């Protein structure tokens with residue numbers, strides 16, 4: 518045998534030693550031969566090493582006969598695929614049919630003709646080799662498919678991340694502006710509050726002095742005079758009015774900063790793999806807050822939030838979809854227009870419609886807008902990934918995106934999400 522070649526093993530089963538010997542002599546020059554002299558021994562031999570590639574099985578044997586042996590072999594996964602040729606003196610057509618129905622590969626009549634035995638054996642071994650080759654090929658193909666699916670999933674994840682980073686880049690100027698504005702007036706308010714505090718501390722110090730010299734009429738009188746003077750100079754009535762106003766305004770400014778930073782943090786936060794029950798209206802409001810700067814110079818926003826139950830979803834991903842739709846709507850408007858947002862519950866689905874009074878989408882473009890990298894925007898303005906990613910995310914949630922558009926009038930994108938999330942095992946998003 519050449520190196521690398523595998524040994525082909527044949528198990529011959531017969532209760533008659535002369536028959537065993539005959540088959541052994543005939544096959545030994547070409548194959549490794551093992552022998553069993555009963556049905557019970559045949560079953561043992563079939564599961565021990567070296568496993569037979571083919572079994573030549575006598576039918577009429579005391580104890581377990583050939584049919585029973587075959588039935589046992591077929592029942593067990595380890596031996597179910599071993600090809601079996603019956604070698605028998607029973608040449609009745611019914612017997613042959615019975616054996617073949619049980620799963621025998623072939624039938625050889627006794628007394629045997631060596632050439633016939635060798636030819637039939639060779640045929641069965643070639644069939645087995647072809648079967649093994651197919652199984653092998655399938656395994657290789659399956660492994661390749663699994664590898665490609667994993668690569669694609671990985672790429673999809675990277676794309677989503679890249680899109681998110683691009684969105685954060687796009688939003689950062691607006692967010693910085695949103696933060697700068699309150700930072701400006703809070704710091705101005707703090708300046709005024711510092712002056713007021715100095716003044717109030719002076720007044721408190723004079724009150725303290727007056728109280729400490731209560732017994733000394735002259736000092737007390739002078740201190741009271743200075744106190745009155747101070748109150749007049751400082752315009753105490755105005756301080757009393759202005760101070761709560763400045764404090765209230767500053768607290769509001771800090772809340773705005775806190776909110777926008779929270780929204781950004783929410784958006785940038787990578788979704789962990791867990792599905793969550795999320796308030797879609799709250800998500801929409803927070804995403805809109807982030808995109809406000811992208812929108813406010815172009816469009817007025819009208820929002821009509823319907824009452825929605827919590828939706829099983831990946832909130833970060835849904836935010837990504839909503840942001841893409843809001844930014845698309847703003848970018849579709851040339852000078853000034855309107856963006857309408859509406860949410861409602863229909864049966865067991867939540868619908869989110871984002872419509873704009875922008876340029877609209879032509880019939881030709883409509884067929885392509887969900888294609889990756891399809892964009893009509895100038896370089897640097899759009900990569901053409903927004904809608905294709907949105908499509909993938911929404912489909913992963915068991916939902917859909919519907920579009921209605923009229924050129925020159927506007928477009929409405931509606932995201933429909935099942936409240937319960939995807940029906941089957943949660944799909945990859």
Ligand SMILES: Nc1ncnc2c1ncn2[C@@H]1O[C@H](COP(=O)(O)OP(=O)(O)OP(=O)(O)O)[C@@H](O)[C@H]1O
Nearest residue numbers: 845846849877886892893899900901902903904928
């Ligand atoms: N609301 C809309 N009105 C008009 N055209 C739209 C609207 N939304 C999308 N489109 C069209 O669909 C194209 C693809 O949109 P998509 O969001 O996938 O990519 P993009 O906005 O061009 O780039 P990106 O989202 O990667 O920044 C857009 O270039 C535009 O032509």
Ligand SMILES: [Mg+2]
Nearest residue numbers: 841845903904
């Ligand atoms: Mg886009």
